[in-house]
Amino acid sequence: MKPRILVSKCLEFDACRYDGQKITDKVIKQISNHIEFLPICPEVQIGMGIPREPICLVNENGAVRLKQPATKTDFTDKMNTFSNSFLTDLEDIDGFILKGRSPSCGINGLKVYPSMQKSPVAFKDAGLFAKQVNEIYPNHPKEEEGRLANQFIREHFLTSIYCLASFRALLDKPSPADLVDFHAKNKYLLMTYNQKLMREMGRLVSSQKKLGLESALEKYQRSLRLIFKKQPSKAANINTQMHVLGFFSEKLSPNEKAFFLDSLTNFRNGVKPLSVLNGLAWSWIVRFKEEYLRRQTYFQPFPEALLLPMDSAKRERTYKNV
């Protein structure tokens, strides 16, 4: 099942910006065949028209208002009413890609001014529509389009939404065996993200009879969203790789093991990418017909076609060194 993602409409979909322009975005373009996008322009939805005078965020007694200085119009109530009703009615959404630096869609860091006159920034906040996204969907994956140019951030986002979408597919016709299978094939991926939470999720799976399937699925989905809130660390990936090595340690020659451990050190030192380790592991999985590992989503958490070549050289430089 393709992930279902709400996206700011001006990103590749429609010339709906205040200046009548559309924004070209390489990432959105390249991933669009593999994602079910739901494009929305909140400003057009509340009748602001195209083109329109620019708007900004203004602090009024501690409350952030959405105002149009040229017409002195306050769009706050309209935007809040629309956002709340639209977002509450949304169904089956796996995540959000929103336009940064927009007083409506920007997820954070938007300048809030003390007045509509030219003045220094009072503080920073989220855009008005994005604020409601945060409130109504606090644990869903969400990114601004600019951050997705970073390969590590993009792959984390894609991993999250693909895993959440595959869980959503399971909810169509759920069975206790499906939940057991889902947890089994995602075990190494979840372990890399958060071992403690992965174990708690394992306990949920094994107590589904006691909890009832519906309640177990609901709790599991909540934990699944939580587990993807934080990117996995390099140390967690090394731990997972050592588990993988454990499957083959009796079957490999001393030279093969030494080469793998060397590659692991190079990965730790930022000299080799994770893909080198995964490539080695995958060659053993094929060679020794290791079916349990072959099914692990850790090795391919989203379609290969989404591994974009545009910044492969930068990949490991952006890896979190934790």
Ligand code: SF4
């Ligand atoms: S940033 Fe949001 S509100 Fe602004 S044009 Fe794009 S979709 Fe519309």
